[in-house]
Amino acid sequence: MLTDPLGCPAVTVPSSETPRDEALPGGPAAAPPLWRDPRFTLLLSARVVSVLGNGFARVALAFAVLSLPGAGPGRLSLVVACQALPQLLFVLVGGVIADRMSRSALMAAADVLGAGAYGALAAMVLTGVAPLPGMCVLAVLAGTATALFAPASEGLVPLLVPADRLQRANGLLRMGTNSSMLLGLALSGVTVAAVGAGWALALNAASFGVSAALTARLRVPARPRGGTSGWTELREGWREFSSRQWLWVVVAQYAVVVAALNANVGVLGPLMAESRLGGARAWSVVVAAQAVGTIAGAGLAARVRVSRPLLVAVLCTFPAAVPIALLAAAAPVWLIAVAMLGAGVASDVFGVLWTTTIQREIPEHALSRVSSYDWFGSLSFAPLGLLLAGPTATAVGPAHALAACAALITAATAAALLSPGVRGLRSRNT
Structure with missing residues (x-):
């Protein structure tokens, strides 16, 4: 048995060419519970650690920028847009790479890149030497890490568990990561208030490093390369994506939904929190309430059985507009938090049903490429939304900008339901 430098057992995952019944002796009926599967628990551990740090960064990055001299809505929009833009530009490349090499190795490399980017951002904030171009470059690197990580992560799960257990596996992964996000969010406001946003960003960087070490132990063999070029494989992925109406319709819906949600979480929500709700601690309560909801939603989605998963998933998008509308109406913090709780439940029911449907319906050899088109489409308007959020808030006020976001989410979701x-x-x- 191979071991890593710390002496821990390394886990070798069967090749994607190995039948799953052979990878688990005795077939699916003899498969151990997911909690006892070392491959699955190793992946879960890596994701939990990484997301814990992201819980800090989700609050810390916005308030780190706002705490710098001369910072305002426009500067915050620019930094978070620089983080989002490479997720859009490089995610298709990430999908092609993930279908050509070891998906676990690509995830570990992306974690290392993320650790370096957030570590440097933390150093800038802690030292007070944070030129805007430097912060933008580091935000680009952090976004690039996500672009490389996401398609590989989506394609890795079906290599670890059989098809009939995918929904439960996705639900358990989301329960673990959402619990970790909740802990990170719960501590982030206190950390930012007590010692500053720089230390919260430093904890995020450390979490990426631990995640990279854990993910590197999942030794998934690379897929044998054929004679086709990357462009040919990208076109093959597009054919798989565009031939399924349900797939591109929901992705088009989420191009609008994600742009509105990112504008709320990245810019408009923190601005309202700073001016009307009491600052970072109040905003951390609101986003923590959403995280509590996602834990419950993931647990529900891991067990629920529905005959029309996409219909249920799309309907679960409507609640996302409610807390944004309440923010626009300057509702009390407790009411916004309750709405965020409900939106969190619905969002993870959507997420588990959506991810499981893709993993079941798309051939495994093209799964990362199709997932990259999903990410590309869903994120296509996100940078624009972030760039426009700050100037729009300045021009018409955060409340009117939030009301527009809620209306866009409602309209896009209603339109998706028109698809047979x-x-x-x-x-x-x-």
Whole structure:
């Protein structure tokens, strides 16, 4: 048995060419519970550690920028847009790479890149030497790490568990990561208030390093390379994506939804919190309430069985507009938090059903490429939304900008329900 430099056992995952029944002796009926599967628990541990740090960064990055001399809505919009833009530009490249090499190795490399970017951001904030161009460059590197990580992560889960256990595996992963996010969010406001946003960013960098070490132990063999070029493989992925109406319709819906949600979380929400709700601690309560909801939603989605998963998933998008509308109306913090709780439940029911449907319906050899088109489409308007959020808030006020975001989410979701593919796709495992 191979060991890593610390002497811990390394876990070798069967090649994607190995039948899953052979990878688990005795077939699926003999498979151990997911909690006892070392491959799955190793992946879960890595994700939990990484997301714990991201819980800090989700609050800390916005308030780190706002705490710098001369910072305002425009500067905050620019930094968070620089983080979002490479996620859009490089995610298709990440999908092609993930279908050509070891997905776990690519995830570990992306974690190392993220650790370096957030570590440097933390150093800038802690030293007070934080030129805007430097922060933008580091934000680009952090976004690039996400672009490389995400398609590989989506494609790795079906290599670890059989198809009939994917929904439960996705639900357990989300329960673990959402619990970790909740802990990070719960501590982030206190950390920012007590010692500053720089230390919160430093903890995020450390979490990426630990995640890289854990993920590197998942030794997933690279797929044998054929004679086709990357461009050819990208076109093959596009054919898989565009041939399924349900897939591109929901991705188009989420291009609008994600832009509105990112504008709220990245810019408009913190601005309202700073001016009307009491600052970082109040905002951390609001986003922590959403995290509590996502834990409950993931647990529910891991067990629920629905005959039309995409119809249920799309309907679960409507609650996302409610807390944004309440923010626009300057509702009390407790009421916004309750709405965020409900939105969190619904969002993770959507997430588990959506991810599981893709993993079941898309051939494994093209899964990362199709996932990259999903990410590309869903993030396509996110940088624009972030760039416009600050100037729009300055021009018309944060309340009116938030009201527009809530209206966009509602309209896009209603439009997606018009698709016969969305309404009619039935689960194979009900």
